[in-house]
Amino acid sequence: MLKHRKVFEYIMEAGVKLEAKSSTVAAAVVICYKFLNRMPPEESSVCPYTIGAACLYLAGKVEEDMLKIRDVTNVCYRVINPNKPPIEVDEDYWNLREGVGRLEYLVLRTMGFQLQLVHPHKFLLHYLVTLKHWLSPSAWERSPLAETAWTLLRDAYARPDWVTAHSPQTVAIICLNLALRIHSVDFPLAPEWYRILHSEMTSKKLITLSKELLCKLYEEQSADPRG
Amino acid sequence: MASQPQSLSNQLETDQQKVTQNLINYVESFKFPYINDINNYDRMLKIGQGTFGEVFKAKCKKTGKIVALKKILMENEKEGFPITALREIKMLQRLKDPNITELLEICSSKATSYNRGRSTFYLVFTFCEHDLAGLLSNQTVKFQLAEIKGLMKQLFNGLYKIHMSRILHRDMKAANVLISKEGVLKLADFGLARPLFKTVPGQPEACYTNRVVTLWYRPPELLLGERQYGTAIDNWGAGCIMAELWTRSPIMQGETEQRQLTLISQLCGSINPTTWEEVEKLPLYGKIDLPQSLRRRVVERLNSYVKDAAALDLIDNLLALDPRKRLDADKALDHRFFWTDPMPTDLKRLMSTLQHSMFEFTAAHGPHKRAHPQQATVNVPAKVPAVQGHMHDRVF
Ligand SMILES: Nc1ncnc2c1ncn2[C@@H]1O[C@H](COP(=O)(O)OP(=O)(O)OP(=O)(O)O)[C@@H](O)[C@H]1O
Ligand SMILES: [Mg+2]
Numbered sequence: 001m002l003k004h005r006k007v008f009e010y011i012m013e014a015g016v017k018l019e020a021k022s023s024t025v026a027a028a029v030v031i032c033y034k035f036l037n038r039m040p041p042e043e044s045s046v047c048p049y050t051i052g053a054a055c056l057y058l059a060g061k062v063e064e065d066m067l068k069i070r071d072v073t074n075v076c077y078r079v080i081n082p083n084k085p086p087i088e089v090d091e092d093y094w095n096l097r098e099g100v101g102r103l104e105y106l107v108l109r110t111m112g113f114q115l116q117l118v119h120p121h122k123f124l125l126h127y128l129v130t131l132k133h134w135l136s137p138s139a140w141e142r143s144p145l146a147e148t149a150w151t152l153l154r155d156a157y158a159r160p161d162w163v164t165a166h167s168p169q170t171v172a173i174i175c176l177n178l179a180l181r182i183h184s185v186d187f188p189l190a191p192e193w194y195r196i197l198h199s200e201m202t203s204k205k206l207i208t209l210s211k212e213l214l215c216k217l218y219e220e221q222s223a224d225p226r227g
Numbered sequence: 228m229a230s231q232p233q234s235l236s237n238q239l240e241t242d243q244q245k246v247t248q249n250l251i252n253y254v255e256s257f258k259f260p261y262i263n264d265i266n267n268y269d270r271m272l273k274i275g276q277g278t279f280g281e282v283f284k285a286k287c288k289k290t291g292k293i294v295a296l297k298k299i300l301m302e303n304e305k306e307g308f309p310i311t312a313l314r315e316i317k318m319l320q321r322l323k324d325p326n327i328t329e330l331l332e333i334c335s336s337k338a339t340s341y342n343r344g345r346s347t348f349y350l351v352f353t354f355c356e357h358d359l360a361g362l363l364s365n366q367t368v369k370f371q372l373a374e375i376k377g378l379m380k381q382l383f384n385g386l387y388k389i390h391m392s393r394i395l396h397r398d399m400k401a402a403n404v405l406i407s408k409e410g411v412l413k414l415a416d417f418g419l420a421r422p423l424f425k426t427v428p429g430q431p432e433a434c435y436t437n438r439v440v441t442l443w444y445r446p447p448e449l450l451l452g453e454r455q456y457g458t459a460i461d462n463w464g465a466g467c468i469m470a471e472l473w474t475r476s477p478i479m480q481g482e483t484e485q486r487q488l489t490l491i492s493q494l495c496g497s498i499n500p501t502t503w504e505e506v507e508k509l510p511l512y513g514k515i516d517l518p519q520s521l522r523r524r525v526v527e528r529l530n531s532y533v534k535d536a537a538a539l540d541l542i543d544n545l546l547a548l549d550p551r552k553r554l555d556a557d558k559a560l561d562h563r564f565f566w567t568d569p570m571p572t573d574l575k576r577l578m579s580t581l582q583h584s585m586f587e588f589t590a591a592h593g594p595h596k597r598a599h600p601q602q603a604t605v606n607v608p609a610k611v612p613a614v615q616g617h618m619h620d621r622v623f
Binding site: 038054057058061062064066069097098100101102104105108109110111112113114115116 | 261262304305306307308310313316317320321333335346421422
């Protein structure tokens, strides 16, 4: 089980509730992952969930998808405390909200202000547009290829270690490949479709990485006793 | 190690969450290995007071390198790190180019009681000895035609890079054009820059604020309320700057937006659907007074200053009213101005004639002191500048 996986999943859930762009959620998870990796162990008493909220807030700024600090604070609190009533606007609330703002500075510094992220999303979009042209309109309509690929990409961020270990093009191709397998879509005329889309992709890499992502995403989920 | 900071996690007791001071101490006492302390630099001189922060000349204690430190103003502490500063940093990281100001690093000061327990952040740039506004205000600095070509070529190279990177500068003006002592031109001040939004067919187009670009350099479409503008806004500014290389002071110095439009009409001709297709669709068209039956007189009014026909033609095409007809940076670089004799030259000769940094020289008296035109601003309300006529002759 990846350390802090719960934190990344919580960022993803909060991001969806905040109606943030998918690239914003992706940025938040990646920033949070890199931050937590860089934190020296003796500093680890800082609550990773509050860090996560700060990363989400910061990602909104980085991706030009400005989220309100009030909304981030409220939604993050709700995601963590689903059974409690919504947070009251009292001193604790203001402290928490200021905490998110303060930790944003900490994240920025620890990241050395290096926030230039290239996400797989634009590549996936581009690949899907290309594939649509290859398929007949009826074949395209038959299966929700695009939806499945997007869902896979969204879920892949539960494993930022995997996402950041590969190029954004590779990540996009792997999500696309899994979507094609799920819906049994083939390209008899272009069996090496992945190489046409991304010249560095090989059949071996495609198979290995597709399996790897599936394992990392769905099979390890219950491995952690703490759930 | 400071104590437990504010926590979102329900595993923690509420009373541990209360004390924000703990978090403040925690954040401030954190060992930051990833960004340097501002004490690595010795401050020498304040060289600028921008809308968004002060600028200092400073020297690196270790390397002796001379830098410019731009302090990041913390306008609204409740909202975390200022988005404007974050944008500026992001743009500068994306725009590595010989003709764009070089961001070396970001530094911070230690939190003290002077700054209410918060550290201050600084952008650290390679220092540039001069800025164009400073050079132009000094009558002893004389540009030769080939040097003007060299300057403008570098300016368009920088602008081309910015626009190719899908960024709008949004604050083109002579004071934001820096020149190093080696004579290399650097476009500076990305405080207002924004990524260019993609227009997705079928989706409502993203809108920008139109309250950008210092009034004297603001193109007519912004003055008419356009919110879906593009890179052409920067090329209008480039045209104004280019003309200024001969006139030596900004060519259209309006005190108000209305006045600026009048000045534009007097130079570029009346604004109406004949001279500018679909101008009637702009939000403020019909709501603002646009003087009619004025001829376009760009060439006629500038030719007493600009003796070169190719230069006049280039300025004329940069100051096109209709942004769709305005020359872009790429086309400008192809203009015969840059490909006819005298060919563009470097600024070595000019630089060797300059004894002092013009900007040190002018920081206290020159253009940096004179009344400023209405600054480009995102959220500051319009302020009417007090115009001091005595410093500069009005050109028009
Ligand atoms: N690298 C540099 N080297 C030398 N001087 C610089 C440098 N960067 C900025 N300056 C000086 O400081 C002034 C203000 O800097 P800058 O334009 O980046 O800040 P700003 O706050 O956005 O200013 P404004 O609102 O006046 O445009 C510049 O006009 C220039 O005179
Ligand atoms: Mg400036």
